[in-house]
Amino acid sequence: MFFGEQIKVQALGDDPASLTGLEVRLNHEGFEASTAPDKGELLRLAASPQKPDVILLYFRLDALRGSEACEHLRLANPDSAIIMLSDRNSEEDEVRGLDAGADDYIGRPCSLEVLMARIRANVRGRREAAGHRRIIEA
16 A cells, blocks of 8 residues: 555566566555556557556566567556566666656566565655646646
8 A cells, every 4th residue: 555545556578477476476565466468468558548557567588679668658658657677687778768768677686675665666756746747737
């Protein structure tokens, strides 16, 4: 729970076993997590009116494919935080992911505690920014 609300997390990527494990652990920790291990599900998410608070993208070895998915999802989900998880930890891969629209890039291995803290921080930042927009627009 985060300020009395469950954070909705949608995990997408190319490693179904890791995504399922991540979904189980996040749900156990109080998040509302679901996974989408294939491209069709990714396209469905982009078109869905139900937007998650956070989209986790985990493409094990294909950082370019993850960046392309990120660009597509950023256009369709401007209010969702996008966090990329990757086994590729080079500066070039991190810059590519952030430039594609990710709000955060986490190299693996990464502890669940750090991942959850980064999820909460990204949601907090988005909510605070939305609150400031309302004040400015009012």
